[in-house]
Amino acid sequence: MPETRKIAAILVADIVGYSRLAGADEDRILARLRALRSDLIDPTIAVHHGRIVKRTGDGSLIEFHSVVDAVRCAIEVQNAMVERNAGVPEDRRIVFRIGIHLGDVVEESDGDLMGDGVNIAARLEGIAQPGAICLSEDAFRQVRARLDLAVNDLGEVQLKNIEQPIRVYSLEVGVPAEVKSATPTKPAAPEKAPAGLSPPDRPSIAVLAFQNIGGDPEQEYFADGITEDVITDLSKIGGLLVIARNSSFAYKGRAVDIRVVARELGVRSVLEGSIRRAGGRVRITAQLIDAETGGHLWAERFDRELSDIFAVQDEVTQRIVDALKIKLSPSEAARLDAVETTNSRAHDFFLLGRELLWGTIRNREAFGRSIDLFEKAIAEDPSYGEPFAGLAMAQILNWQFHWTDDWSQSLEKAERHVNLALQKSPQVAFVHYVASVFYLWKKDLDRSAVESDTALDLNPNFAQAHNARGIVNIYAGQPLAAVPHIEQAIRLDPLYKHQFIHFLGTAYLVAGKFEAAAALFKERIQLNPETDLSRAFLAVALGQLGEAEEAARVWRELMGINPKYSFAEHVGRLPFRNKADVDRLTDGLSKAGISG
Known part of the structure; x- marks a missing residue:
């Protein structure tokens, strides 16, 4: 069978300090590792529909069809290891580091996997803290709504031999759910904004990334794209200061206080919303919030055929303009009415x-x-x-x-x-x-x-x-x-x-x-x-x-x-x-x- 290229969730794991453990008592560590594989690791992988691609001594490369399955498997193993290490002297504990990435891989005729998807997962495993799980941004995006544990946003990290920096999230096992930003040791994107940016005298707005609530992680790009289109439409208005996509999307996946967002970005109003796309229909909810009072300036829900998505975007933009009492010039009104394509x-x-x-x-x-x-x-x-x-x-x-x-x-x-x-x-x-x-x-x-x-x-x-x-x-x-x-x-x-x-x-x-x-x-x-x-x-x-x-x-x-x-x-x-x-x-x- 020739090699095939596909998108897969890749999990790479290894044992922290394996050489030290093996050097102290190789027979015992091998026996413990075999026991862990037979009664914990392999059954857990099977339950979550994973495929063990290969093992290299203390390391494992595992393929999943779903990032959700990969993360649930990793969490289950790490939680079980916390229990199993209880009472074991620290210098004898078996502790795993795990990296997970969703990306493109090449499957060889013998079932082995190669490519950037594998390399990135391996580099994520290498930077994970003992007992932790590191996810790439692509993987985290698929599971953030389903997480039941804390997440540290490590920002953008330059992984060894990977050309571009990758945003990394570290999962903390056994900690109540939240997403928090840590002070990274590598370059972080975004960096912290100056405290208390002053809003301009004119109307100003930040449009937060609309949540994809349709249950299909593959529609994430659609929610992001519609949000960006709304930002682009609002940006055409000279009398309105509109924060760029990069900075407004920096809060994506985080439970945020609108007043804090407004203060960090220096705006008077914030738009947030959600998108559900199913079959040929789309539902968009949006609410415009006054950052000073926390009150709603406008809120509405749109249930339409997917073919009407461009009209919905126009309506959202117009409602915001009306709520902020912005007077459009004739040229601005014409630009907002312009349609680039009606082909969804x-x-x-x-x-x-x-x-x-x-x-x-x-x-x-x-x-x-x-x-x-x-x-x-x-x-x-x-x-x-x-x-x-x-x-x-x-x-x-x-x-x-x-x-x-x-x-x-x-x-x-x-x-x-x-x-x-x-x-x-x-x-x-x-x-x-x-x-x-x-x-x-x-x-x-x-x-x-x-x-x-x-x-x-x-x-x-x-x-x-x-x-x-x-x-x-x-x-x-x-x-x-x-x-x-x-x-x-x-x-x-x-x-x-x-x-x-x-x-x-x-x-x-x-x-x-x-x-x-x-x-x-x-x-x-x-x-x-x-x-x-x-x-x-x-x-x-x-x-x-x-x-x-x-x-x-x-x-x-x-x-x-x-x-x-x-x-x-x-x-x-x-x-x-x-x-x-x-x-x-x-x-x-x-x-x-x-x-x-």
């Missing part, structure tokens, strides 16, 4: 592709799957421009990360998709934002500026577009003009400032304000300890400040993180218009005695 299948495929493209895992596999989903959306509705923009963005990312062998041709492919997206959806901010990113990397800074300005005209609350406009100013030789745009991106997406603060530091660095730049790069390193780019530019700033010894220390850290890093290659790819700006960067390294 095309919209479904686009939502799935967008979820993959902006997900925590960015690799060749995710790239290929997102391409396939965007192409399916286009096949359903060839006039739908956003999937073409999705294809373009995927190709831009491929050009940056070199996922495929023909990555060098990716900008050419992206250009075709950008042009089609602009032709088909000229009134969509996302399309112009992607065009702005494309023209930036083509080093056409004037066109990039036009596209980001157009995106912001269509969506004044588009944090990524504000950042893009700031980046264009940096590379065009107007770094201080970039500062207000990047600061506004941080205001709109306060829990994810690590995405933008590097560019804020770069603006001050290019402007010759080296102390301000150094402070910002240091803050970025605190927020994202694995960054190499911010360390490189910090070394430049320190060199310009005459702090050669500190610059050298930072550079050693950088090379420890990325031994292949090349400053010349890095800066050579950046689309600076003025050679003097590049020379200032190189000069900073030279003053620090560093050859990049």
Whole structure:
């Protein structure tokens, strides 16, 4: 039988300190392990419909069709081990670490499993505390409504040999149910917002991720997608400050106090809701809450055919506008009435592709799957421009990360998709934002500026577009003009400032304000300890400040993180218009005695 590719829940477990236990009394530990397998572990796996793929001494690789089954199996085993270890001297206890991930795997002809799905589960097991269960975000999303124990949100963690950071949750066995954020030792996303962000004078809102209550975890993307569409529609209104998806989704799966959310994000109102999709029907409930009083400004339930989903989104947006007493300009009203597609299948495929493209895992596999989903959306509705923009963005990312062998041709492919997206959806901010990113990397800074300005005209609350406009100013030789745009991106997406603060530091660095730049790069390193780019530019700033010894220390850290890093290659790819700006960067390294 040839190899097959599939999605599976993978559980990896091993014994903490097995070598020490075996060294003390190998015969006894092997006998105890055999007994545990026969009367606890194997029966529990069978009850929860698991398949033991292989065992490697003290470790096990187990496949489940359901994440729920995998987690229940892990909880049962860990609880049983707490009981069995009671009264056993600590140095003789058998304690398991467990990692669980839902992902793509390859099944070999002999039944063995390989691929990223297995590798991520194994890395999660490696960082789990003794007696704990670590879940990836993809796995946690499937089970969070069914958990009966406490969860620590560890934030984003850079797992060994896994390209992109992955958000990790640690389950605490035997503790009452709740979800809480721990102070992570690895870079966390989101980071904590400044305490007591002041709301603006104008109306402001955060839209929390709608809960998927239909019982089908595969519909999670649909609930997220509808929430994001509501955020996008509200963001088109210039008189309303709308918090970006990243920051509002940071509270997903957590029991939160609306007043705390509003204070952390600096808004006056919060929208929350739920979605139930079953067959050809969808039920959406939504409630708009005044963050100061906790009272309802508006609440409603919609029961519709799935084909009416776009009309429901429009109604939700209009009800919020009415409740907040916002007066729309004619152009804003027209943008809210615009419909990109009436094909629900095309919209479904686009939502799935967008979820993959902006997900925590960015690799060749995710790239290929997102391409396939965007192409399916286009096949359903060839006039739908956003999937073409999705294809373009995927190709831009491929050009940056070199996922495929023909990555060098990716900008050419992206250009075709950008042009089609602009032709088909000229009134969509996302399309112009992607065009702005494309023209930036083509080093056409004037066109990039036009596209980001157009995106912001269509969506004044588009944090990524504000950042893009700031980046264009940096590379065009107007770094201080970039500062207000990047600061506004941080205001709109306060829990994810690590995405933008590097560019804020770069603006001050290019402007010759080296102390301000150094402070910002240091803050970025605190927020994202694995960054190499911010360390490189910090070394430049320190060199310009005459702090050669500190610059050298930072550079050693950088090379420890990325031994292949090349400053010349890095800066050579950046689309600076003025050679003097590049020379200032190189000069900073030279003053620090560093050859990049």
